Amino acid sequence: MKHRIAVVGAGIAGVPCARLIADEGHEVTLLEKSRAAGGRMTTRCGDGWQCDHGAQFFTARDPSFSREVQRWCADGLAARWTGRLVAFDAAGVAQPVANHDRFVGAPRMHSVVAAAAASLRLHTLQTVTGLRHVDGGWVLTTRERGEWPDVFDAVVLAMPAHQAGVLLRDVSPALSVAVDRAAMQPTWALMLRYTDPPGAAFDAAFVNGGPLRWIANDSSKPGRNGQSVWVVHASAEWSSRNLERPVAAVCDQLLDAFNTIVPGEPDACTAHLWRYADVAKSTADESRGFVWRGAERLGLCGDWLAAGRVEGAWLSGRSLGAAMLRDMERSRW
Numbered sequence: 266m267k268h269r270i271a272v273v274g275a276g277i278a279g280v281p282c283a284r285l286i287a288d289e290g291h292e293v294t295l296l297e298k299s300r301a302a303g304g305r306m307t308t309r310c311g312d313g314w315q316c317d318h319g320a321q322f323f324t325a326r327d328p329s330f331s332r333e334v335q336r337w338c339a340d341g342l343a344a345r346w347t348g349r350l351v352a353f354d355a356a357g358v359a360q361p362v363a364n365h366d367r368f369v370g371a372p373r374m375h376s377v378v379a380a381a382a383a384s385l386r387l388h389t390l391q392t393v394t395g396l397r398h399v400d401g402g403w404v405l406t407t408r409e410r411g412e413w414p415d416v417f418d419a420v421v422l423a424m425p426a427h428q429a430g431v432l433l434r435d436v437s438p439a440l441s442v443a444v445d446r447a448a449m450q451p452t453w454a455l456m457l458r459y460t461d462p463p464g465a466a467f468d469a470a471f472v473n474g475g476p477l478r479w480i481a482n483d484s485s486k487p488g489r490n491g492q493s494v495w496v497v498h499a500s501a502e503w504s505s506r507n508l509e510r511p512v513a514a515v516c517d518q519l520l521d522a523f524n525t526i527v528p529g530e531p532d533a534c535t536a537h538l539w540r541y542a543d544v545a546k547s548t549a550d551e552s553r554g555f556v557w558r559g560a561e562r563l564g565l566c567g568d569w570l571a572a573g574r575v576e577g578a579w580l581s582g583r584s585l586g587a588a589m590l591r592d593m594e595r596s597r598w
């Protein structure tokens with residue numbers, strides 16, 4: 266029997282979940298509040314420049330995710346990044362970092378998500394603001410369209426914990442409280458554009474001390490064209506203390522810190538705040554990597570349920586999709 270499923274959130278967790286279920290012939294509607302699929306795997310694009318200001322690269326340890334990454338590489342949607350990587354200790358001393366396999370989406374970080382979402386029924390610029398359990402299904406409301414015309418047999422929330430918690434408050438208060446315990450931390454990201462690229466003996470660095478956590482020459486990634494761009498991430502601690510700071514002040518302070526490592530005057534500097542950048546502490550049902558409430562037909566997936574990061578999010582979404590298909594088969598809903 267064919268079912269109607271709503272997946273809310275078109276990131277690297279939601280899209281593979283939707284894909285798996287749609288591939289079995291079910292009618293899947295994917296609702297996304299942003300302009301495009303990708304979530305935190307995204308690339309800011311401007312006139313003649315681009316910059317991955319969210320996820321920087323991904324690694325693949327799980328065999329099923331490794332196979333998927335190989336497929337992405339074969340299809341030209343991802344590529345190995347061989348940038349020279351170092352780590353600065355608290356005293357500012359750089360040590361080389363072992364060259365594990367690191368991958369990036371190509372030519373943009375979101376390429377892998379966008380390709381998987383291309384043949385799905387994806388509605389962008391739709392922010393889900395409410396869920397309602399009606400007899401025999403779920404009704405969703407979006408800020409832009411009001412009540413969605415379809416009644417869904419099941420709903421998946423594929424988004425950061427706090428955002429899922431807000432939507433669950435009225436329909437499942439206990440689950441909402443559990444979800445809210447998964448603490449996510451912020452990151453301020455700086456994008457720096459240069460006509461004269463700064464010279465550096467490395468392409469990217471983990472920074473262990475001071476306000477910064479990570480710096481990278483974004484233009485050193487495969488398939489990136491246009492103006493020379495560096496990206497700078499502040500530490501979670503600094504970002505938390507400066508959440509409400511004006512963008513200009515954030516740019517000034519983080520650029521000063523960056524210039525102590527990589528001197529040079531950028532032509533332009535912009536900043537973006539990721540309020541829910543990564544997982545500080547995971548709680549709800551982490552051992553399974555997702556939540557599936559068969560009785561309510563309600564699922565949750567995302568990096569916060571699966572040890573964080575791109576690989577965890579993908580595994581979380583795929584595992585939830587597989588569990589839902591098993592449940593449909595077993596209980597004949």
Ligand SMILES: Cc1cc2nc3c(=O)[nH]c(=O)nc-3n(C[C@H](O)[C@H](O)[C@H](O)COP(=O)(O)OP(=O)(O)OC[C@H]3O[C@@H](n4cnc5c(N)ncnc54)[C@H](O)[C@@H]3O)c2cc1C
Pocket residue numbers: 273274275276277278279296297298299302303304305306318319320321322323324391392393394423424425428452454498539541542543566567568569573574575576578
């Ligand atoms: C600055 C930064 C650096 C990072 N660096 C790395 C790294 O180097 N390596 C790595 O592996 N990982 C990294 N990560 C983490 C990685 O990006 C995430 O783990 C992964 O992308 C999470 O995917 P997701 O699908 O779970 O969530 P998301 O990507 O957040 O997707 C959730 C989607 O849901 C949408 N959404 C939310 N609420 C609603 C709503 N109410 N209605 C409709 N849509 C909604 C959002 O717009 C979003 O598109 C980084 C993240 C950040 C922010």
